[in-house]
Amino acid sequence: MKKQFVLKSFIADNLVAVIFLAITIASIPLSGLSPVHIIDDLMTRIGRNAFLVFSLILPIMAGMGINFGMVLGAMAGQIGLIFAMDWGIGGMQGLGFAALLGLPVSILLGWIAGSILNHARGREMVTSYILGFFFNGIYQFVVLYLFGSVIPLHNRAIALSRGFGVRNTLNLEPVRQVLDNAWLVKIAGVRLPMLSYAIIVVLCVFIVWFKKTKLGQDMRAVGQNQHVSNAAGIPVEKTRILSIVISTVLACFGQIIFLQNMGNMNTYNAHDQTGFFAAAAILVGGASLTKASIPNVFAGVLLLHLMYIVVPMAGQNLFGSANIGEYFRQFIGYGVIALSLVIHAWRSRREAEKARALLRSEGEEA
């Protein structure tokens, strides 16, 4: 039977994306930016950010909501980059070296986070958010005190003048945009970093393949009902840990891709907003806390970054201050996350009420 399109339910199902799209479309003419500039910037941002957002899909599939603990992976990637810059490794090799060094760190951190989240069932998102803050403290301690004192730092250009600790801003010149420039195609003034896109396509293929594997099916089953999955012999805890480990590893690689595009790294803050931006992007793309897909990632990155490009300029033109646009950007980002959480809570309650009503009516009939 063909499903009938109902506008009201479509808007209700995609409320976040619809509100977002309306704000962004209204801002485009106000920004005064040329279409070529907007598209060029957008294409660069897709190559830079999509990988990070993909890291959120598997935990959502496993029923753990948005993994704000992905900042742990971002920290691992940054540690890899610090070592690569310390030993002066440039080009693709520098990125590969950082990724290889970040890999075991992100696996370890992902395993710790996953184990902790297993003890906080039903509150995974807030726990992972707080875990991010906790590990941020450890990261600051390692980078600020242990690098150069316990962990040898031989490149004095990256060390603080006191002799230990890493400088606030790390110049990533040896690896700056190597991925983007390795295979750069220009079409009508729009730059397309094809190698970054190729990596994203490989990741998409991996996710599609992974969903069909035994582990992927287990993750989906665990996400739908843990008790039933447990009764069916699926190792629920291990499956949940694995989803967080894979997410953290992907976040590690994603942060390296992100930073190579930026060309420098804010050593102590670069990872702070990673989880927030990725979460906002996937939610804007139409994902919910229980369901996320590859199109959600692309739609989200496209919409969120379209807003990031046009809104500051629209704010500048409307109010004479780009800061208004910046505040608006932050407000919208957090607002989208809050709205998604509220909608999720509202839907869960509505479904629970429906189920109760159904049960009651069945009881009355009996």
Add this chain to the structure above:
Amino acid sequence: MKGEQKHGGTKTLALRAAIGVAYIGLLALFLVTGRTHTVLIDNKADPAGSWQAIRGMTVSVNGGEAVEYMKGDRDKVSVKGQKMRVRVEFFDGRDTEEYSLKIPFIEDTLLLSVPKLAEGLDNPMEPFNLYADNKARTDAEEGERFGQEP
């Protein structure tokens, strides 16, 4: 049954060992091939008079853009890997020369004296400690400021 289990365990162990070796091998490969060195291209005369600066030339490193150097100039280039090809074109009509040099893996920064290289003198490229040089200069300037002997 027990033998099969043992065989499976050995296989897993061998696989894990192979992954470990591949991991370390890849790290080493990236480290060696991606190691970047800063080379200071120098066109200054020896203070003791052993060699003179070249009046004018262009220097190209590893097929990169040729950069012009006049007497007393110094510039820096980044070199990836431990081999370096230097092409020098002189402004005084001398033949263009090409040199192949090896960079020690351990050194971050080196000073390449092109006049020394052109004259065929020993050790045209020497390790250069940027921070020691700066510190000595800062100490000397500080001493001068406070009327002390540097």
